[in-house]
Amino acid sequence: DQQVKQNSPSLSVQEGRISILNCDYTNSMFDYFLWYKKYPAEGPTFLISISSIKDKNEDGRFTVFLNKSAKHLSLHIVPSQPGDSAVYFCAASAAGNQFYFGTGTSLTVIP
Amino acid sequence: SAVISQKPSRDICQRGTSLTIQCQVDSQVTMMFWYRQQPGQSLTLIATANQGSEATYESGFVIDKFPISRPNLTFSTLTVSNMSPEDSSIYLCSVEVLAGRKETQYFGPGTRLLVL
Numbered sequence: 001d002q003q004v005k006q007n008s009p010s011l012s013v014q015e016g017r018i019s020i021l022n023c024d025y026t027n028s029m030f031d032y033f034l035w036y037k038k039y040p041a042e043g044p045t046f047l048i049s050i051s052s053i054k055d056k057n058e059d060g061r062f063t064v065f066l067n068k069s070a071k072h073l074s075l076h077i078v079p080s081q082p083g084d085s086a087v088y089f090c091a092a093s094a095a096g097n098q099f100y101f102g103t104g105t106s107l108t109v110i111p
Numbered sequence: 112s113a114v115i116s117q118k119p120s121r122d123i124c125q126r127g128t129s130l131t132i133q134c135q136v137d138s139q140v141t142m143m144f145w146y147r148q149q150p151g152q153s154l155t156l157i158a159t160a161n162q163g164s165e166a167t168y169e170s171g172f173v174i175d176k177f178p179i180s181r182p183n184l185t186f187s188t189l190t191v192s193n194m195s196p197e198d199s200s201i202y203l204c205s206v207e208v209l210a211g212r213k214e215t216q217y218f219g220p221g222t223r224l225l226v227l
Binding site for chain 1 (some may be wrong): 112119146154156199203215216217218220221223
């Protein structure tokens, strides 16, 4: 059973606009969430994380929002750049235990 | 889709010993990958393991230290040999499933290793 879901397999956004990638989870015990970016033929790269005690974490153009009541997190990229085109994975863990990954959303930023 | 299980989920090991991590997939897949995530760092690809061929190791990783087996299309093992505290990490296996022209990557739950 997929405990972390990314329901949009792909997303296209115009350069300069906002990209919003969504992630839903089912386990209310998850307390740490991460976003990874993956280019073709490379391993995923850590992007940003958030713990359950916060509802927002910002790092430059990247902001992650956590809505615990809805069991939903989102990654906002603004402004989007062509170099942001990649596959984005969200992941979650509970009390430092196992990771659960979503299946990824492929983002294309159109110049 | 693909459901991946890993054994063990976590272990505490003594320096100088070896640990073999198993990765089982519920469907046949050609490409399997082994990753390591050290504390505070990104996932790092260790090697690609395709059934019927030798594993391909990334720069900085060698077969003597991380021998990999891939006996069939649903199973792989990664051994961490002659462990040192620097090997303390989370080890994840991953598979890539091709459906039509779309590739989707799935990750296992990870094996949390602590070397004392």
